[in-house]
Every structure is written in structure tokens, then in C-alpha cells.
Amino acid sequence: MDEPQEDARSHAVFRAQAITKVYRNGAVEVYALRGVDLDLYEGELAVLLGPSGSGKSTLLNILGGLDVPSSGHAFYRDWELTSAGEAELTRYRRHHVGFVFQFYNLIPSLTARENVAVVTEIAERPMTPEEALGLVGLEGRLDHFPAQLSGGEQQRVAIARAIAKNPAVLLCDEPTGALDSQTGIRVLEALQRVNRELGTSTAVITHNAAIARMADRVVRIHDGTIGSIEVNEAKLEPAELSW
Numbered sequence: 001m002d003e004p005q006e007d008a009r010s011h012a013v014f015r016a017q018a019i020t021k022v023y024r025n026g027a028v029e030v031y032a033l034r035g036v037d038l039d040l041y042e043g044e045l046a047v048l049l050g051p052s053g054s055g056k057s058t059l060l061n062i063l064g065g066l067d068v069p070s071s072g073h074a075f076y077r078d079w080e081l082t083s084a085g086e087a088e089l090t091r092y093r094r095h096h097v098g099f100v101f102q103f104y105n106l107i108p109s110l111t112a113r114e115n116v117a118v119v120t121e122i123a124e125r126p127m128t129p130e131e132a133l134g135l136v137g138l139e140g141r142l143d144h145f146p147a148q149l150s151g152g153e154q155q156r157v158a159i160a161r162a163i164a165k166n167p168a169v170l171l172c173d174e175p176t177g178a179l180d181s182q183t184g185i186r187v188l189e190a191l192q193r194v195n196r197e198l199g200t201s202t203a204v205i206t207h208n209a210a211i212a213r214m215a216d217r218v219v220r221i222h223d224g225t226i227g228s229i230e231v232n233e234a235k236l237e238p239a240e241l242s243w
């Protein structure tokens, strides 16, 4: 009877337990997270869906070691992030987590290959920039500068940069937020390919419900709490999505 639960727990790459986050601006307190419990499983593609201001970015930033909660505990495998110091969190971010944000933050004076090399040069077990860019379908754009690439291509360079260090987890904050749907779908295909071929546990946060249909699991967030968590029995391919 206890076995499935034990099994699922041992395969959690992240565990968040009773996470709260309160931002204080002078006398004003904003409750961004109000007691969030969530596991992210090894190898899954989870979509965290919620309206603007519901706390999605705050949760992702805590799991990625970019922010700390006001109370509660967060674990990466058996390691507790919430009791780690700054230097440990920096190492954690550098070696285990890939981030993709809405705006690609590429260095304009470097080519696609060089933008990825910036990360592979400091990683422990990197793939080559050519391998990473090939995985996102940009093998023909290695020597292009960001200004010579479309928005979707720039986002795929950002994905290549995030995965080139072979991170265990990829955390994506509105990765298609700045893109039209056709371009966004190419970006989602790149994320799906990374998830399938490298087994990278992937969390995508979005307010776009269409994207949830490609997820293994859909986590709905409302007003700083988890509203529901559903296994998606009828997964769609990115090309079948429309918004």
C-alpha cells in the first residue's frame, strides 16, 4: 500500500514543503506564496499554470536557488536548499539548474556558438556548443549574432545555453511569452526534445492554458496556493497546440 508513494518520493528531483513567501515594502506585506507543497519528478515535463501575480515566478525562483522563502523547506534531491549558504546556492545554480526566461538575455556582441560557450567554459560536464545548438535545431546558425536571428531562434539559443551544462533540471519562466504562436511552438518543440532526449526534468511556468496540454503534469496556481495537480492523460505534441 505504501509503495507507490515511497517510489514517487524517491524520484522527486524537487520537493517544496509548506513554502511561504512574503515581500515587505515598508508597511505593505504581499503574500506571494501561502503554504505550497509540490514535488517535481525526475524526467517529467510539468507545466505550472496560473494568472499573473499568482506566485509562479516566486516559486520557480525558490526552486532554482535564486530566492529564499520566508518559511518552509525546499529540497533538491536530498539536499536542503533552504538551509544552504550563498556560496552553496551559487554552486547549485551553476551545476544543476538551467534557466530560460521570457527575454533571452543573449550577449549581442557574441555569436550563437559563443553565447553558449560562455556557459560551457565554466561547467563541469558540458556538451559542446555545437551539440547544444544542434539539439534545438540551430546547427545552421552557429555563427549568427543575436540581431541576425528571429525571436524564436534567439530563445532557442537561450535554451541551448541553459542545457549545454547538462543540468538535472530546466526551469522556464514564460519561455514563449514574447513570441507568436507559430514561433512559440518551435521553442516548445526544442524544450520537449531536450526533456525526451536528455531526460532533463523540466518545469515551464505560463499563464497560457494551451501550453499545459503538452505537459506530463499540470499544476494550477492561484493566489499563492496550489489549486490542483493533474496528470495529463492525453498529451499533445507542441505542433497540435494553438493559441
Ligand SMILES: Nc1ncnc2c1ncn2[C@@H]1O[C@H](COP(=O)(O)OP(=O)(O)OP(=O)(O)O)[C@@H](O)[C@H]1O
Pocket: 023, 024, 025, 030, 031, 032, 050, 051, 052, 053, 054, 055, 056, 057, 058, 059, 207
Ligand atoms: N520583489 C518583490 N517585491 C514585492 N512584491 C513582489 C516582488 N516579487 C513579486 N512580488 C509580488 O508577489 C506576487 C507574486 O508574484 P510572481 O511574480 O511570483 O507571480 P507570477 O504568477 O509569476 O506573475 P507573472 O505571470 O505576472 O510574472 C505578486 O503580487 C507580485 O506583485
